Amino acid sequence: MKKILFLHGFFATGSCPMAKALQEAFVGKAVVLTPDLPLHPREALKANSTIIDREQPNLLLGNSCGAFLAQMLAPVVDIPALLGNPHFKMTEFLKERIGEHEYKAPRRDGNQRLVIDEALIAEFAELEAIQFAHCNPYYKNRVWGLFGEKDTLAHFSPLFLEHYSNAFHFPGGHTPTEQEVKTWYAPLATKILIEFSEYYNEHFA
Numbered sequence: 001m002k003k004i005l006f007l008h009g010f011f012a013t014g015s016c017p018m019a020k021a022l023q024e025a026f027v028g029k030a031v032v033l034t035p036d037l038p039l040h041p042r043e044a045l046k047a048n049s050t051i052i053d054r055e056q057p058n059l060l061l062g063n064s065c066g067a068f069l070a071q072m073l074a075p076v077v078d079i080p081a082l083l084g085n086p087h088f089k090m091t092e093f094l095k096e097r098i099g100e101h102e103y104k105a106p107r108r109d110g111n112q113r114l115v116i117d118e119a120l121i122a123e124f125a126e127l128e129a130i131q132f133a134h135c136n137p138y139y140k141n142r143v144w145g146l147f148g149e150k151d152t153l154a155h156f157s158p159l160f161l162e163h164y165s166n167a168f169h170f171p172g173g174h175t176p177t178e179q180e181v182k183t184w185y186a187p188l189a190t191k192i193l194i195e196f197s198e199y200y201n202e203h204f205a
Helices: 017-025 041-055 065-077 090-095 118-130 157-161 178-195 197-204
Strands: 002-007 030-033 059-063 081-084 099-102 113-116 143-148 166-170
Touching (some): 002 041, 017 030, 041 118, 059 065, 065 081, 065 090, 081 178
Antiparallel strands (some): 099 113
16 A cells, blocks of 8 residues: 655644544555654654655655655655645744744644744754755656645745646645645645556565
8 A cells, every 4th residue: 555654734743634634535545654743854854764764655745844844855765745835934934933832733742842943943944045955857747736825824836836847726725624635635645646656666566
């Protein structure tokens, strides 16, 4: 069975409604892995690389900050990706939210508290500066973007199209509802899995 690695948004967790909706949408079709991501982006990239080495997923599916991470990972680990409302300028998002917050869904380690400070913002800034460093013509058609027409937080479809070819739109906001996940995200993810299944059959069968 195919595997999808889901990378959640900044305030979300692996048990968020979007993660659950994806798992429901792919029952009997694919395994959806939904880990809790570390707060710090370098740690998150390392943790996902470990999961990828172990699980060998067929698709990365990220939303918002998770899509920011998935875009950097995809060409390095050689796995196609679907980016939902990717936030390519996380520093702008974080600078307006300095202070203590809580995750919006339970984390497996029981820690619901997170702190946005200058050190965290600086770490995101370092990665922002090199986030497209591994883009190459081979991946132009292997990273797809899905953009909510009512998204008020991230407006990066033009920047996405500077690097990739396949941009899609849906009539929703930044964080999709469970129904929007099943109506828009899941079918696109399925299309990617089908389109690139031959590659994986050749390399991992």
